[in-house]
Amino acid sequence: MSRLCAFVRPWLGKGLHHLRHPTRRGILIAIGALPAALVLYVIVLIPFTPGIGDIRKARVDQPARILSADGKLLAEFKPSNREWVPLSQISPHMVDALISTEDHRFYEHHGIDFKRTAGAALHTFSGDRQGGSTITQQLARNLYPDEIGRAPTLTRKIKEAITAFKIEAVYSKPQILETYLNTVPFLYNAFGIEMAARTYFGVSADQLTVLQAATLTGMLKGNAYYNPVINPERALARRNTVLAQMVKYGKLTDAQDATLSKKPLRLDFERQTEPPGPAPHFAQQLRKWLIAWADRNDYNIYSDGLVVRTTIDSRLQAMATAALKQQANQLQGSANGVWSGRNGCTVGNDLFKTFMRETPDYKSARDGGASDEDALKKLAADRTFMRALCKDKTTVQAGFLAIDPRSGQIKAWVGSRDFAGEPFDHVQQARRQPGSTFKAFVYGAAFAAGAKPSDTIVDQAVEMPLEGGEIWRPNDDVPPSNKPMSLRDALAFSRNRITAQVMQAVGPDKVARLARAMGVRDSELKPVPSLALGTSPVTLKEMVSAYSTIANDGEYMEPRMVTRIENSKGDVLAEFASASPERALSASADRTLLDTMRDVVNRGTGASIRSRFGIRADVAGKTGTTQDNADGWFILMDPQLVAGAWVGFDDGRVTLQTEGARSALPIVGDFFSRALRARIVDPRARFDTEVQPGAFETFRDRLKTWMDGLFASKTPAVAPRAPAHAPASRAAGPVVAPAPEPAEVPPSSGVAQAGAAAASGASAAASGASAAAVPPDIARMFGQPPVLGASSSAGASAPPPAHQDQAPQQAPYPPQEPMLAPTPTPDDSAGGNSAGAQYTPPTPQPQGN
Known part of the structure; x- marks a missing residue:
C-alpha cells in the first residue's frame, strides 16, 4: 500500500500543479476533449431511449376493440x-x-x-x-x-x-x-x-x-x-x-x-366524455384481464389494434339493461316516498342523523369546537349538503348477470343502474348476504347424502346453541305448525325452520364445501348454522355461477368473458375454449335439487314468474331476502341460460320495503320474458331430471321383486310400492294456474343468552316440539341417531299459510295448455319474526375484490 501511495503521489501533485498553472497546450487539449466527452455521453444514453420498434408501434394508435358475440362494438380501450x-x-x-x-x-x-x-x-x-x-x-x-x-x-x-x-x-x-x-x-x-x-x-x-x-x-x-x-x-x-x-x-x-386579430375568441366549450358503451361494467372487468394477457404476450392494448371477441350477446345485454332500469326506477319512487317528509332525510330520523355524523363535514364542525347539536343544526341548514347525502344513501342500486350454464359464457352483465353515476360494480365487486338463495346448497347437500324431496321434517320451533352461550332461533312468517313438512315444500315456500334443521343434519362444513365447489369460490363462507339462511356475504357473480352448476347437471363451468383475440388484420392470436367441467354435485342429487326448485316458481315464493310474466318454459329458481329486506335476490335457471339479480342500497343499513320476490324477481322475469319472446332462448328446452338408478338400487329392486314373487302365495295382496329410484320429474297432466307466491321471511337470527331463552324453550317443549328434531329416516341417512318428536311419513306435508290459495302439490310443469288468468299476489308484508331477543347479523357494505 505504501508503494502504491508513493507511486501515485507525484502524478497527483503534477495534476494539481497544471490545474493551478494551465499552459496553452493544456487548454487546447481540454477544449478538444469536451466534444469527445459529449459524444461519449450521447452514446451511453442511446440504450436508454425508445427503440425503433417502439416508435413504429407508437405511431399507429389502434386501441383494442371489444366486440360482442354477435359482432357489435362494446368498447374501445383508449x-x-x-x-x-x-x-x-x-x-x-x-x-x-x-x-x-x-x-x-x-x-x-x-x-x-x-x-x-x-x-x-x-x-x-x-x-x-x-x-x-x-x-x-x-x-x-x-x-x-x-x-x-x-x-x-x-x-x-x-x-x-x-x-x-x-x-x-x-x-x-x-x-x-x-x-x-x-x-x-x-x-x-x-x-x-x-x-x-x-x-x-x-x-x-x-x-x-x-x-x-x-x-x-x-x-x-x-x-x-x-x-x-x-x-x-x-x-x-x-x-x-x-x-x-x-x-x-x-x-x-x-x-x-x-x-x-380584432375578433373575439368565441368558444363553444363542452367537456368530452367517453361513451360508456352498452356493457360498461363488463368492459371494466375485461380491461383488467386483457391488460394482464397483453403483458404476458408482449402486446399493447392501446396501440396494437387487438380485436377481442367476447361472450356477451348484445341483444340480451340490452334486454337486461332495460329490465333493470325499469324496475329500479319503480323501486326508487317507493324509496323516495319513504325517505321524504319529517321521518326521512332529516335530523328527526335517527338513522339519517347517524349518516350525518359519519360525514367529513360533521367531523370538521366538531373539530372546530361545535357541539354535536350545533354541528347537526349547521348541516341541516345546508340544503345542498342534505340533498347530496340523502341521494347518496337512498339511491336504489341493482346488479344483473346472465350465464350460459352449458359453457360458462357470460351473456349479459349490468353492474348498476347508471355507470356514469355509479361505476361501482354490484356484480363482481359488491359482497352482500344472499339470504334464502343460499338454501339451494343446503338441500343439495342433503340430497347428496341420500335425502329425498318427499322426506319430512316437523315444522317446529328451533333453538341451536352457538359459541359463547348464545342461541340461534330461525323464524318464519307463520308460527310453527308442529306438523311434518316435506323438503320439497320447505324449499318451495322457503321455510327457515325446516332449512335450519336440514343444515343441522347435514353439517355447515359440508354445505360450505358444496357451495365452494359449485361456484362460490372467492368469498369466505363461515361454516356456522346460520349459513343455511345466507348470512355470509357473497357476490352476485358467484351465486349465478353456482346456480349455473345446478342447471348444468352438477358440473361447474368457470365463467368466461372472451372467446377469441385477433390482430387488426383478422389473424387469430389466441382462442379460449370453455374450461373443463368440474363435478361439484352428483348428477342424481343435482337433478333432484333442480326438480325440487321447479316448485319455487310453479307454486312457491317465485310463482309470479308464471302468473305475472307468463313464462311457460321449463325453469327453476329461488328467491332471497335478508334481514329487514336489506337485500333482495332472485336467480332463475333455464337449460340454456341462468340469470340472477340483486337489489338494495349501497349502505346496507338502508332497507327496501319489499322482499326479493317483489324487488329482484321482476328484473329477471322481465328479462326472461323478452329473451323467450325474441327466441334467443328456446322456450321448448327442457331439463333432464330423470334420475337413473345406480347398480345397488337396481340389484335391490330385483332382489325385492324375486322375494315378492317367492312369497306371493303366502302373503296377502297389497298395493305395489313405488321403487326407490322413482324419477324425480313428474309426468305431464292437467294444467293448473300457479298459486300466488307466499311471503319470504328474511334470515332472522334470534339469539339470546341461555337463561333469557328458558321460557321460550319450555313453551316449545310443552307443545311437543324438540329443539333440534330430525326425522328418523333422514337421521339414519346422515349417520345420526333418530330424534324423538319427528315424523317421517311422506304424505303428511304441512299446508302453506291459510291466506294463500294452494295449488295441488303435484301440479305438473311445464304446462301443455294455456294457463288460467293470473291470480293476484297477496300482500305478504305482514310476515314477521317471533317475539323475543333477536340477533341481527351485520350486513356488510359493498367492497372491492
Whole structure:
C-alpha cells in the first residue's frame, strides 16, 4: 500500500500543479476533449431511449376493440380521451399555424434545428429563456414522457434529440405531423386535435377556422397559462401572436391579420366524455384481464389494434339493461316516498342523523369546537349538503348477470343502474348476504347424502346453541305448525325452520364445501348454522355461477368473458375454449335439487314468474331476502341460460320495503320474458331430471321383486310400492294456474343468552316440539341417531299459510295448455319474526375484490 501511495503521489501533485498553472497546450487539449466527452455521453444514453420498434408501434394508435358475440362494438380501450384522425381530415389552417409558430424549418431539418437550438441557447444564457424544440422533439416528449422525462436538464435534451433522430428515420414528415397532432394534450382530458376541436369549439378537426386553429396552437406553449376557458385575455393575446407568425411566414396577409386579430375568441366549450358503451361494467372487468394477457404476450392494448371477441350477446345485454332500469326506477319512487317528509332525510330520523355524523363535514364542525347539536343544526341548514347525502344513501342500486350454464359464457352483465353515476360494480365487486338463495346448497347437500324431496321434517320451533352461550332461533312468517313438512315444500315456500334443521343434519362444513365447489369460490363462507339462511356475504357473480352448476347437471363451468383475440388484420392470436367441467354435485342429487326448485316458481315464493310474466318454459329458481329486506335476490335457471339479480342500497343499513320476490324477481322475469319472446332462448328446452338408478338400487329392486314373487302365495295382496329410484320429474297432466307466491321471511337470527331463552324453550317443549328434531329416516341417512318428536311419513306435508290459495302439490310443469288468468299476489308484508331477543347479523357494505 505504501508503494502504491508513493507511486501515485507525484502524478497527483503534477495534476494539481497544471490545474493551478494551465499552459496553452493544456487548454487546447481540454477544449478538444469536451466534444469527445459529449459524444461519449450521447452514446451511453442511446440504450436508454425508445427503440425503433417502439416508435413504429407508437405511431399507429389502434386501441383494442371489444366486440360482442354477435359482432357489435362494446368498447374501445383508449389510453385517454382521444380519437385518431388522418392528416387529410385536419384543417390546413391548423397545420399552417403549427409550423409557423412551433417549427418553421420543419421540412428542412432531420429532427433537430441546430440554428434554432443555438439561438435559444444564447437567449437563455442572456436571461431570456426560450425553447428550441422542434415539432419532432415535442412529439418525442409526448410519446415517451417516462423514458425522456420533462426536467430541464442536459440529459433530457440529449435523450429528446436522440429520439427525434430515430423518429425522423422511421416517419415521413406528414406522418410526424399526423402523429403529433393526434397525441398532443389540450387540457380537460382532451388529447389530439379532434377532441380539442370538439371540446373548445364544438366542431371536427377538419372544420377548424384560422382563428380556432390559432387559438389551439397558442395553447401549446402552456396549456394552463393560455387556457381560453379560465384565462381568455391571455389566450386572445397568444392567438394574435400566432396570427402574426403566420403573416411572417407567408400563411396570412397583413390585411387578413388586421381583420382577424380584432375578433373575439368565441368558444363553444363542452367537456368530452367517453361513451360508456352498452356493457360498461363488463368492459371494466375485461380491461383488467386483457391488460394482464397483453403483458404476458408482449402486446399493447392501446396501440396494437387487438380485436377481442367476447361472450356477451348484445341483444340480451340490452334486454337486461332495460329490465333493470325499469324496475329500479319503480323501486326508487317507493324509496323516495319513504325517505321524504319529517321521518326521512332529516335530523328527526335517527338513522339519517347517524349518516350525518359519519360525514367529513360533521367531523370538521366538531373539530372546530361545535357541539354535536350545533354541528347537526349547521348541516341541516345546508340544503345542498342534505340533498347530496340523502341521494347518496337512498339511491336504489341493482346488479344483473346472465350465464350460459352449458359453457360458462357470460351473456349479459349490468353492474348498476347508471355507470356514469355509479361505476361501482354490484356484480363482481359488491359482497352482500344472499339470504334464502343460499338454501339451494343446503338441500343439495342433503340430497347428496341420500335425502329425498318427499322426506319430512316437523315444522317446529328451533333453538341451536352457538359459541359463547348464545342461541340461534330461525323464524318464519307463520308460527310453527308442529306438523311434518316435506323438503320439497320447505324449499318451495322457503321455510327457515325446516332449512335450519336440514343444515343441522347435514353439517355447515359440508354445505360450505358444496357451495365452494359449485361456484362460490372467492368469498369466505363461515361454516356456522346460520349459513343455511345466507348470512355470509357473497357476490352476485358467484351465486349465478353456482346456480349455473345446478342447471348444468352438477358440473361447474368457470365463467368466461372472451372467446377469441385477433390482430387488426383478422389473424387469430389466441382462442379460449370453455374450461373443463368440474363435478361439484352428483348428477342424481343435482337433478333432484333442480326438480325440487321447479316448485319455487310453479307454486312457491317465485310463482309470479308464471302468473305475472307468463313464462311457460321449463325453469327453476329461488328467491332471497335478508334481514329487514336489506337485500333482495332472485336467480332463475333455464337449460340454456341462468340469470340472477340483486337489489338494495349501497349502505346496507338502508332497507327496501319489499322482499326479493317483489324487488329482484321482476328484473329477471322481465328479462326472461323478452329473451323467450325474441327466441334467443328456446322456450321448448327442457331439463333432464330423470334420475337413473345406480347398480345397488337396481340389484335391490330385483332382489325385492324375486322375494315378492317367492312369497306371493303366502302373503296377502297389497298395493305395489313405488321403487326407490322413482324419477324425480313428474309426468305431464292437467294444467293448473300457479298459486300466488307466499311471503319470504328474511334470515332472522334470534339469539339470546341461555337463561333469557328458558321460557321460550319450555313453551316449545310443552307443545311437543324438540329443539333440534330430525326425522328418523333422514337421521339414519346422515349417520345420526333418530330424534324423538319427528315424523317421517311422506304424505303428511304441512299446508302453506291459510291466506294463500294452494295449488295441488303435484301440479305438473311445464304446462301443455294455456294457463288460467293470473291470480293476484297477496300482500305478504305482514310476515314477521317471533317475539323475543333477536340477533341481527351485520350486513356488510359493498367492497372491492
